[in-house]
Amino acid sequence: MRVVIAGGHGKIALALTRLLAGRGDEVRGLIRNAGHEADLRAAGAEPVLCDLEALDEAEVAERVGAADALVFAAGAGPGSGGERKLTMDRDGALRTIAACRANGIDRYIMVSAMGAASAPGGDDVFSVYLRAKAEADGALPGSGLSYTIVRPGLLTDDPATGRVRAAPSVPRGEVPREDVAAVIAACLDEPGTAGVTFEVVGGDEPVAAAVAALAQPSA
Numbered sequence: 001m002r003v004v005i006a007g008g009h010g011k012i013a014l015a016l017t018r019l020l021a022g023r024g025d026e027v028r029g030l031i032r033n034a035g036h037e038a039d040l041r042a043a044g045a046e047p048v049l050c051d052l053e054a055l056d057e058a059e060v061a062e063r064v065g066a067a068d069a070l071v072f073a074a075g076a077g078p079g080s081g082g083e084r085k086l087t088m089d090r091d092g093a094l095r096t097i098a099a100c101r102a103n104g105i106d107r108y109i110m111v112s113a114m115g116a117a118s119a120p121g122g123d124d125v126f127s128v129y130l131r132a133k134a135e136a137d138g139a140l141p142g143s144g145l146s147y148t149i150v151r152p153g154l155l156t157d158d159p160a161t162g163r164v165r166a167a168p169s170v171p172r173g174e175v176p177r178e179d180v181a182a183v184i185a186a187c188l189d190e191p192g193t194a195g196v197t198f199e200v201v202g203g204d205e206p207v208a209a210a211v212a213a214l215a216q217p218s219a
Helices: 012-020 034-043 057-062 082-103 124-138 177-189 209-213
Strands: 002-006 025-031 047-048 071-072 107-111 146-151 154-156 163-167 172-178 194-201
Touching: 002 012, 002 082, 012 025, 012 177, 025 034, 034 047, 034 194, 047 057, 057 082, 057 172, 057 177, 071 082, 071 177, 082 107, 082 124, 107 163, 154 177, 163 177, 163 209, 172 177, 177 209, 194 209
Parallel strands: 002 025, 002 071, 025 047, 071 107, 107 146, 146 194, 154 172, 172 194
Antiparallel strands: 163 194
8 A cells, every 4th residue: 555644754653654664555754854854764654845834735736646545644733833733734634635636545544633523712722723623624524535534632652552442432531642553554454434533542442443343334
């Protein structure tokens, strides 16, 4: 499988790259900082310079190129203001959705956030972030893509457990980034997760079983 990961230098993205490359998939990671190229290569990905905030839709599509799937794991990151939540978490996602449509990439995995389903009002950065995520998520149902929206709880750098709790709605909780990466990889393997939006936190169910339980039956 050929997979493009937007936000390729993020912690979830690098963990996902190692998983996919380790099983023989071809991974390209979109980054805006050339200084991160070595880290992507070490994880097993081909780095592609692509500033999702600076390039227009056609330029992003050119850099995305051909693939079987795209994972949006980009984000403005901690310490950024509300404006960048909109230009990256929302607009960057919209550009990759457009790129997939232009390039004939059907499969799309969105790394969203718990709380995006009921994003609050207000001008504080976290509220703006959740609204940006909600707007990006909201563009997928009408996109024509085979999308899955993954909404993790509070992310941690704890080691992977291989076990999660995943459902359309779950109680708030923490989840290791490495387990989120494993969930994304399992979604790529499970076509029945197309059209599914779910939340995920740490739990007791093996990742593969948790994702299989979310899959919709074939029409």
